[in-house]
Amino acid sequence: MAARMKLKLKTVFVLYFMVSLMGLIYALMQLGQHCDCAEHDLPKDRAISRLQEELYRLQGQIRQLEKAKQPEKKQPPKSSLSTIFVITPTYARLVQKAELTRLSQTFLHVPQLHWILVEDSPRKTPLVSNFLMKSGLTYTHLNVPTAKERKLQEGDPSWLKPRGVEQRNEGLRWLREDRKTEPGDDGQQGVVYFADDDNTYSLQLFEEMRSTQRVSVWPVGLVGGMKFESPVVEGGKVVRFHTGWRPSRPFPMDMAGFAVSLRLVLANLDACFDGEAPMGFLESSLLKGLVTVDELEPKADNCTKVLVWHTRTEKPKMKREEALQVQGLGSDPAVEV
Amino acid sequence: MAARMKLKLKTVFVLYFMVSLMGLIYALMQLGQHCDCAEHDLPKDRAISRLQEELYRLQGQIRQLEKAKQPEKKQPPKSSLSTIFVITPTYARLVQKAELTRLSQTFLHVPQLHWILVEDSPRKTPLVSNFLMKSGLTYTHLNVPTAKERKLQEGDPSWLKPRGVEQRNEGLRWLREDRKTEPGDDGQQGVVYFADDDNTYSLQLFEEMRSTQRVSVWPVGLVGGMKFESPVVEGGKVVRFHTGWRPSRPFPMDMAGFAVSLRLVLANLDACFDGEAPMGFLESSLLKGLVTVDELEPKADNCTKVLVWHTRTEKPKMKREEALQVQGLGSDPAVEV
Numbered sequence: 001m002a003a004r005m006k007l008k009l010k011t012v013f014v015l016y017f018m019v020s021l022m023g024l025i026y027a028l029m030q031l032g033q034h035c036d037c038a039e040h041d042l043p044k045d046r047a048i049s050r051l052q053e054e055l056y057r058l059q060g061q062i063r064q065l066e067k068a069k070q071p072e073k074k075q076p077p078k079s080s081l082s083t084i085f086v087i088t089p090t091y092a093r094l095v096q097k098a099e100l101t102r103l104s105q106t107f108l109h110v111p112q113l114h115w116i117l118v119e120d121s122p123r124k125t126p127l128v129s130n131f132l133m134k135s136g137l138t139y140t141h142l143n144v145p146t147a148k149e150r151k152l153q154e155g156d157p158s159w160l161k162p163r164g165v166e167q168r169n170e171g172l173r174w175l176r177e178d179r180k181t182e183p184g185d186d187g188q189q190g191v192v193y194f195a196d197d198d199n200t201y202s203l204q205l206f207e208e209m210r211s212t213q214r215v216s217v218w219p220v221g222l223v224g225g226m227k228f229e230s231p232v233v234e235g236g237k238v239v240r241f242h243t244g245w246r247p248s249r250p251f252p253m254d255m256a257g258f259a260v261s262l263r264l265v266l267a268n269l270d271a272c273f274d275g276e277a278p279m280g281f282l283e284s285s286l287l288k289g290l291v292t293v294d295e296l297e298p299k300a301d302n303c304t305k306v307l308v309w310h311t312r313t314e315k316p317k318m319k320r321e322e323a324l325q326v327q328g329l330g331s332d333p334a335v336e337v
Numbered sequence: 338m339a340a341r342m343k344l345k346l347k348t349v350f351v352l353y354f355m356v357s358l359m360g361l362i363y364a365l366m367q368l369g370q371h372c373d374c375a376e377h378d379l380p381k382d383r384a385i386s387r388l389q390e391e392l393y394r395l396q397g398q399i400r401q402l403e404k405a406k407q408p409e410k411k412q413p414p415k416s417s418l419s420t421i422f423v424i425t426p427t428y429a430r431l432v433q434k435a436e437l438t439r440l441s442q443t444f445l446h447v448p449q450l451h452w453i454l455v456e457d458s459p460r461k462t463p464l465v466s467n468f469l470m471k472s473g474l475t476y477t478h479l480n481v482p483t484a485k486e487r488k489l490q491e492g493d494p495s496w497l498k499p500r501g502v503e504q505r506n507e508g509l510r511w512l513r514e515d516r517k518t519e520p521g522d523d524g525q526q527g528v529v530y531f532a533d534d535d536n537t538y539s540l541q542l543f544e545e546m547r548s549t550q551r552v553s554v555w556p557v558g559l560v561g562g563m564k565f566e567s568p569v570v571e572g573g574k575v576v577r578f579h580t581g582w583r584p585s586r587p588f589p590m591d592m593a594g595f596a597v598s599l600r601l602v603l604a605n606l607d608a609c610f611d612g613e614a615p616m617g618f619l620e621s622s623l624l625k626g627l628v629t630v631d632e633l634e635p636k637a638d639n640c641t642k643v644l645v646w647h648t649r650t651e652k653p654k655m656k657r658e659e660a661l662q663v664q665g666l667g668s669d670p671a672v673e674v
Contacts, residue, residue, distance in 0.1 A: 336643065
């Protein structure tokens with residue numbers, strides 16, 4: 001009897017031992033694991049997409065009403081929107097936060113926009129990190145420092161070396177990595193645009209580029225010493241380029257003057273910007289690996305409307321600041337500008 | 338010996354039982370507990386509130402459009418938000434449309450904003466008229482040319498004569514005329530802000546100024562050769578000014594650094610900008626007729642946050658354009674830039 005009891009007790013203990021061991025292992029696993037907020041996100045994601053749908057509906061209603069007022073205006077049909085991935089290189093300077101502020105205000109108006117902001121810096125700066133966190137935009141924050149020998153030095157003219165090459169390539173690298181994990185039609189649908197942080201973008205520009213099949217093109221205002229540069233369109237095709245300098249370049253266009261379909265970026269893994277390209281050939285170094293002039297898709301009413309401007313912001317003078325700093329009366333460095 | 342062994346074994350089992358029970362309890366607690374995603378939520382919450390604001394704006398726009406269709410019907414609903422009247426002087430130049438474009442994108446985010454855009458021109462230009470019509474903003478379009486003797490000439494340094502004086506005064510004149518016909522508390526509630534078309538404005542700035550009782554003030558970034566200029570606040574009062582130049586001026590502040598309540602503008606019909614004021618005294622010429630330094634209301638966390646930047650846009654070079662025009666190959670003048 002006692003022996004049988006002992007045997008049973010032993011079995012009970014062994015069973016209990018195994019069960020509780022599993023409990024312990026589970027608890028330890030929980031400790032090491034970050035909490036997964038993906039499921040928690042769903043209601044908010046749904047709220048966001050419902051709001052966005054409602055926005056599109058109202059935007060449509062407004063277009064209808066405006067069309068009723070101006071019956072000559074065309075109305076583009078809308079279904080599911082492609083995501084626009086905007087790659088923006090940026091670097092620390094006095095006007096950086098101001099530039100990013102107005103740029104973000106533009107992007108906030110554009111539905112389905114994903115901002116890839118790439119700092120020219122060995123690490124992500126608190127200014128940009130905090131700015132993005134508060135921006136209300138969908139974004140990816142990256143950084144890569146420009147190699148020393150490629151970096152513009154204080155006093156160099158801005159055209160001496162192209163700026164933002166490594167950063168744009170880093171944006172492309174991230175996109176290719178990120179989208180690899182989302183195969184199929186949905187994950188690969190989208191448009192890639194390279195938007196510098198000092199240019200000015202109309203909202204219509206983004207709706208023009210959204211339908212890009214391979215590479216779409218349009219005029220850019222106030223660039224290259226010209227009122228505008230532009231592809232010249234005849235019979236719906238780009239036949240040459242209106243530019244003030246070396247029209248013989250493969251793609252004599254500014255960075256702001258074209259967008260590339262995500263599919264094309266993913267299908268041509270080697271296509272990137274060549275930092276060693278001669279001056280004015282940076283855009284060509286990417287595009288020649290993707291498309292021919294014949295295949296370019298003209299937008300903005302056959303390239304007759306200027307919807308983006310190559311504005312440049314003056315470097316602020318700091319003469320009085322420096323004079324006051326010598327006296328110990330400079331602006332409080334704790335205040336972010 | 339055997340009894341002692343049993344005793345020890347029992348102790349071991351009891352200890353093990355307690356430890357593993359704690360493990361089990363912990364595991365069960367983990368199962369029942371939601372992970373804390375509050376921090377993770379913030380960007381989505383912001384996205385949601387932005388979308389809601391945008392929805393609200395579009396709904397307002399639809400009401401406007403429907404009201405325009407039925408002009409006989411009166412629209413009674415009034416928001417409880419004070420209207421912000423933004424007076425902006427503007428003048429024709431290459432970057433004008435670009436500047437107005439990004440400025441309008443800022444204003445589109447601000448609820449209850451009424452833009453008073455005043456052209457420095459003997460007549461309203463088609464560029465500005467068309468631009469405003471398509472802007473989606475509530476606006477008033479005015480024009481007044483600067484008297485010849487007061488106008489900056491080509492090549493003059495920009496500080497030689499103040500720009501926009503007559504235009505800002507014309508905005509004030511219109512406001513006083515327009516609001517005269519809307520007496521009572523509702524028609525006189527509002528805030529007046531002078532926003533030049535090349536500065537950069539954060540959206541928070543407008544929420545700061547909305548509660549202005551008399552004259553509210555805050556720092557301005559990148560102005561006057563300084564990282565920022567600012568009122569200095571002690572005990573909630575402005576006690577002096579941080580500026581790089583003549584702090585003895587009555588109100589040593591930039592135009593972008595203050596807002597005035599509409600009530601104060603309407604109660605002081607003579608207060609306006611004096612175009613003959615010495616350099617740097619233009620802001621003072623208006624403010625000294627409205628308020629004392631002691632009465633200024635500091636905003637932006639007691640004037641410790643920079644929410645507006647005195648950015649300046651470079652004048653684009655047109656060298657190549659001019660060279661091509663000589664050959665008859667200039668940019669198509671029919672294309673608006």
